[in-house]
Amino acid sequence: MALHYLIQKYQQKLYWHIRKIVISHDDTDDVLQNTFIKVWKGLAGFKEESQLFTWLYRIATNESLTFLKQKSRANTTSIHPIEYQLSKSLESDTFFSGDEIQLKLQKAILTLPEKQRIVFNMRYYDEMPYEQMSEVLETSVGALKASYHIAAKKIEEFLVSN
């Protein structure tokens, strides 16, 4: 019952958060399921030290990063880094409806290192306050601000040069 409530309430937010990290819909579906299974397993041990939503976001982020690591390890045959592969999958994604400029922006985001990418997405798209991000990513507010600033500058440079 509790799990059903959690899924109904948070599935969309978590889905879009994961989708921004792993890009492909099928991969997102896998990671989302794994996230909720982890939540279900750890629900009894949840100590309410942090907000429920923060806790769920943290699990989803960790699951997404683990998935990307596994994927890059499994793809030993490819000489390209995982970011390049994600960028390629973006172009062939049937569930991508953006125009050229949106595609360019997504490609620019994909040039960022994982952590910066997550910070940028959480701030730019989710408009999450730095304090909440700090709890999710277990990083200081100052570091997150710096990370966002660097990410935004890199994206600007990419968009201008392309």
Place this chain on the structure above:
Amino acid sequence: MKNNDYNLNDESNLPLDNNGKNPFGLPMDYFSKFEDNLKRKIEFEDELKEFPLLSSIQKTNLFTTPETYFNSVTNRLEYQAELESYSTLYTAKKPVFTDLEEEYVKQFHSSLDYKIELTEELKSYNMLYSMDKVYPFTVSEDYFENVATTIKERIYSAGKTKHSVLDKVLDLIFGKTMAFSFGLAFIIGLAFCFNQHSETIVESGEGDCKTLACLERQEILNNNKVITNLDEDQLMDLVDVNTLNKQLNSKKENTNSSVTKKVNLDSINEEDVLDEL
């Protein structure tokens, strides 16, 4: 009061305003009704004189109306008349909107401030600021309807495939951990066995022959310091004289026999060999 009720522009004694019109005005029938109004007033005052207490109280209206009530009356009447032409709308019950909750107002203010903060933050990045913040990824229509079911099925199937006790025991015996442990134990055992075997070879060598000649080269090297520290007498004690003699004698016999064989071959003539053939 506006002067459109009774036009006094014809009165030559009154001053005119900037537009050439008289600024004062009166109700149209003021002078004709003045006498009647005065009579009625006197009559009313006389009537009230009979009740001195009542006439002493100042006549004021204690009731008030909302500030804009009289201003909106006309509008409301017009609106009502307009609405009457739409029968369905006229009969429909209007929702009653209550005042906004204080919490909502506070929340709205803070969220508005946060939006402004975000926009200000983005202003320093021209390209990002100029772009529409649209999330381009989509998902199939019924995807979110099925997620809960899929996850529950996965959890249920994981619970269903829980191993029985027998499975667990078998898994423990033939599992990876056990196989690894056995392998490790086998390698350690093998290494120990080799070690033991090499020690016994050395021991047996020492048992058969306790002479210096039987000592392995490595052992001599290992015990080099010990040997160098020994006296000549101690070294002589270590040598088993009888065994050494036997070995020397056997070597001598071997050399003797080979020599006799050589001698015999030399004594054979070429003719004897031909006869034999």
